Amino acid sequence: MTEAVRKLGIMGGTFDPIHFGHLVTAEAARKEFGLERVLFLPSGTPPHKNPQGVSDAEHRYMMTVLATLSNPYFDVSRVDIDREGISYTVDTLRILREQYGDDTELYFITGADAILEIMRWKSSDELLQLAQFIGATRPGFELDSIPPETKAWLDQYPDRVHMIKVPALAISSTDIRERVRSGNSIRYLVPEPVEHYIRRNGLYK
Numbered sequence: 001m002t003e004a005v006r007k008l009g010i011m012g013g014t015f016d017p018i019h020f021g022h023l024v025t026a027e028a029a030r031k032e033f034g035l036e037r038v039l040f041l042p043s044g045t046p047p048h049k050n051p052q053g054v055s056d057a058e059h060r061y062m063m064t065v066l067a068t069l070s071n072p073y074f075d076v077s078r079v080d081i082d083r084e085g086i087s088y089t090v091d092t093l094r095i096l097r098e099q100y101g102d103d104t105e106l107y108f109i110t111g112a113d114a115i116l117e118i119m120r121w122k123s124s125d126e127l128l129q130l131a132q133f134i135g136a137t138r139p140g141f142e143l144d145s146i147p148p149e150t151k152a153w154l155d156q157y158p159d160r161v162h163m164i165k166v167p168a169l170a171i172s173s174t175d176i177r178e179r180v181r182s183g184n185s186i187r188y189l190v191p192e193p194v195e196h197y198i199r200r201n202g203l204y205k
Contacts, residue, residue, distance in 0.1 A: 008100060009038035010108045010131065012080075012089060014046050014173070015060045017198060018067045019190045021171035023074075025136040028166050029109045030073055033134065037073055038109070039096075040064050043087040044080040047122075055203060057081045066193035090123040093130040106131035112138075115161060116146055119153045128160045136166045180204035 011026045026038045042060045061081055068074035079095055080087040108131045115135035154161050171189055179186050181204055
């Protein structure tokens with residue numbers, strides 16, 4: 001039986017690789033919104049990326065486990081990896097809602113750029129019924145700067161979408177992969193166990 005949690009953070013992502021920006025964002029959301037746990041969900045088959053351009057799901061899962069081991073409030077789930085088909089967020093949230101029940105408030109943590117596109121996601125209205133959304137932004141980003149169409153849609157859900165500012169978001173998985181390909185250092189961009197895993201398994205070469 002799933003452990004009872006009243007406020008659960010859901011950190012979805014490709015995590016190819018997971019880096020300190022992801023971890024700092026999850027911890028910032030946990031503290032600011034009083035989340036009891038944050039569940040990291042490496043995506044199985046992301047709808048927005050070419051499957052050939054994404055590392056094997058087991059590698060991404062193992063890197064996420066290694067990165068989160070030291071934080072007792074972080075867990076990793078195989079929900080998206082173990083099910084077949086495209087990893088749509090709405091399907092994931094339906095599964096988690098069934099697992100944790102109506103007594104648990106779900107908070108889906110993602111980047112502000114994803115929040116700006118959420119109205120185009122599959123079953124977008126249902127998404128905001130299933131979970132509250134936390135958009136992580138770089139300092140200086142303001143909701144007033146988003147397109148009017150998107151802002152009008154978000155205004156329908158004033159208590160379901162929140163923004164937090166996270167300076168560490170300057171780190172990107174794309175840049176890390178390029179650094180590895182170029183033979184440059186990724187130290188202090190990813191946790192040390194993740195760095196060792198990448199090199200030991202020859203990822204991103």
